[in-house]
Amino acid sequence: MTAAEHEPEHSAGYEVDTLIVGAGFAGLGLGIRLRRRAEETGAAASFLILERAHDVGGTWRDNVYPGVACDIPSHLYSYSFRTKPDWSHVYPSGAELQEYLRECAREEGVLPHLRFGETVTDARWDADAGRWLVTTPRGSYRARALVSAVGRLSEPRVPGIKGLHTFTGRVLHTAAWDSSLALRDKRVGLVGTGSSGVQLLPYLAREAAHVTVFQRSAPYVVPRGDRAYTLEEQERFTDPLERQRMRDEIFWQAESAFPQRLGEPEAIGQLHDRARVHLESQVADPALRAALTPDYEIGCKRVPLSDEFYPALTRPNVTLEASALERVDGTTAIAGSGARHDLDVLVFATGFHAARPPFADLVTGRDGIRLAEHWAQGMRAYASIVVAGFPNLFVLDGPNASLGHNSAIYMIEAQLDYVLGALDHLERTDAPLEIPRAAEDAYLAALDAAAADTVWLSGCTSWYVDERSGRLTLLWPGYAHTFRERNGTFDAAVFDGAPIPAR
Ligand SMILES: Cc1cc2nc3c(=O)[nH]c(=O)nc-3n(C[C@H](O)[C@H](O)[C@H](O)COP(=O)(O)OP(=O)(O)OC[C@H]3O[C@@H](n4cnc5c(N)ncnc54)[C@H](O)[C@@H]3O)c2cc1C
Numbered sequence: 001m002t003a004a005e006h007e008p009e010h011s012a013g014y015e016v017d018t019l020i021v022g023a024g025f026a027g028l029g030l031g032i033r034l035r036r037r038a039e040e041t042g043a044a045a046s047f048l049i050l051e052r053a054h055d056v057g058g059t060w061r062d063n064v065y066p067g068v069a070c071d072i073p074s075h076l077y078s079y080s081f082r083t084k085p086d087w088s089h090v091y092p093s094g095a096e097l098q099e100y101l102r103e104c105a106r107e108e109g110v111l112p113h114l115r116f117g118e119t120v121t122d123a124r125w126d127a128d129a130g131r132w133l134v135t136t137p138r139g140s141y142r143a144r145a146l147v148s149a150v151g152r153l154s155e156p157r158v159p160g161i162k163g164l165h166t167f168t169g170r171v172l173h174t175a176a177w178d179s180s181l182a183l184r185d186k187r188v189g190l191v192g193t194g195s196s197g198v199q200l201l202p203y204l205a206r207e208a209a210h211v212t213v214f215q216r217s218a219p220y221v222v223p224r225g226d227r228a229y230t231l232e233e234q235e236r237f238t239d240p241l242e243r244q245r246m247r248d249e250i251f252w253q254a255e256s257a258f259p260q261r262l263g264e265p266e267a268i269g270q271l272h273d274r275a276r277v278h279l280e281s282q283v284a285d286p287a288l289r290a291a292l293t294p295d296y297e298i299g300c301k302r303v304p305l306s307d308e309f310y311p312a313l314t315r316p317n318v319t320l321e322a323s324a325l326e327r328v329d330g331t332t333a334i335a336g337s338g339a340r341h342d343l344d345v346l347v348f349a350t351g352f353h354a355a356r357p358p359f360a361d362l363v364t365g366r367d368g369i370r371l372a373e374h375w376a377q378g379m380r381a382y383a384s385i386v387v388a389g390f391p392n393l394f395v396l397d398g399p400n401a402s403l404g405h406n407s408a409i410y411m412i413e414a415q416l417d418y419v420l421g422a423l424d425h426l427e428r429t430d431a432p433l434e435i436p437r438a439a440e441d442a443y444l445a446a447l448d449a450a451a452a453d454t455v456w457l458s459g460c461t462s463w464y465v466d467e468r469s470g471r472l473t474l475l476w477p478g479y480a481h482t483f484r485e486r487n488g489t490f491d492a493a494v495f496d497g498a499p500i501p502a503r
Pocket of ligand 1: 021022023025026027051053058059060063068069070071072118119120121149150152153195196359396397406407408409
């Protein structure tokens with residue numbers, strides 16, 4: 001798929017029923033469902049997907065650092081409506097997921113609906129016309145419904161480190177990896193020990209002359225146990241029933257881990273033991289072990305899976321700096337502990353602008369209110385998808401729609417069902433759909449009550465929690481299947497002021 005194939009020369013006032021922004025799992029998934037629905041009904045599929053990059057894939061297109069992989073097994077971390085028999089491993093690599101998404105776009109007939117190199121810079125609701133007006137540097141679009149599928153981990157975040165501009169070496173973020181970068185003979189600083197840092201370190205340790213790992217707070221790490229599928233297994237998965245059986249097994253196994261997030265003592269004790277035994281079996285040095293022992297409740301931050309992270313830290317060419325990077329002065333990186341490290345390359349594995357999505361600055365709803373203003377105390381939406389004051393806007397993978405214990409794709413698919421129901425309704429009525437503020441408030445109050453006792457609000461600092469309000473705004477504070485039960489079906493009555501359903 002090349003950029004030239006699917007990039008418009010110019011588009012002025014192009015009109016479609018549904019405009020989707022973003023071609024990751026969410027945007028592409030909706031495109032596939034809309035294509036299939038059009039084929040079933042024989043109606044025209046009036047939608048476009050605007051994607052700022054030059055390929056589909058989102059997360060799995062942008063994150064190409066060595067070791068990048070998913071923590072959810074392949075048979076579950078994929079569309080239920082397009083399963084795949086020949087996953088190479090139990091856990092998919094980033095590259096295999098990217099190939100899967102490309103194949104989906106190609107084979108499901110979505111390519112003609114994709115516009116690459118189209119960065120949405122403005123989207124505003126025109127109340128008189130009952131349409132969204134969307135602008136990109138190349139042109140403008142009008143649409144009845146606007147679907148934000150811009151992702152929650154798509155805007156890399158580099159912390160404001162004093163003196164970083166004076167660094168004479170190379171600086172890069174894991175989400176913008178340069179595969180031509182040669183590390184032999186280089187002294188590398190790795191900033192951050194979240195999921196990406198944990199995945200990248202083994203490669204850096206093998207390749208670089210020396211690695212200094214800046215660890216602000218120690219992660220809990222549990223065994224990964226990945227392996228290649230055998231040919232016999234792949235053969236067995238050619239039977240759709242076998243694939244479904246495997247999906248269900250993985251799904252319910254992941255669901256059974258949710259009581260850990262509720263802080264239930266027995267469940268959390270088991271997880272704690274798994275992490276402790278893993279650390280103790282892989283790190284013999286008591287001082288290093290102590291430095292790698294977290295001081296917050298397990299599960300409060302995302303728990304990385306790795307069999308190679310701890311062994312990499314025991315290598316002679318790796319130094320664990322158990323404090324944050326604070327300052328840079330020329331080639332010297334100065335840690336919170338005061339220690340100074342001379343470096344040639346600085347790699348930031350520091351995550352994304354997750355709680356404050358930059359896209360919210362670009363969207364203006366009824367009465368000229370920007371989404372970022374409506375979200376001034378953190379992201380909020382009714383049913384985790386529709387926003388008061390923003391008619392006909394649907395936010396995928398946004399407020400309280402992620403999980404710490406199960407697959408994001410399951411959540412996205414529940415949201416696709418909701419959107420399809422809403423789009424059907426809009427087609428029938430063509431009357432703007434706007435959720436009453438009272439419904440949004442009531443939904444949020446129920447979420448806040450459910451979140452109060454979870455491990456995510458037990459006191460650690462994490463990107464799941466909005467620092468402005470202290471609210472859990474990223475994660476759904478429940479089982480994944482309850483998200484589908486609660487939010488997987490569009491209900492027009494709530495838009496007319498009917499009481500919201502109990503959770
Ligand atoms: C390194 C990494 C590992 C992960 N591992 C897991 C895991 O193990 N399990 C799990 O469940 N989830 C994981 N995730 C989360 C992952 O992001 C989601 O699972 C899922 O891929 C999100 O899909 P999406 O379509 O919502 O967003 P994305 O994949 O982020 O796609 C958003 C798209 O929107 C485009 N876009 C953004 N702004 C604009 C704009 N203004 N105009 C036009 N286009 C725009 C972007 O270019 C991008 O292509 C991981 C994320 C990362 C970064």
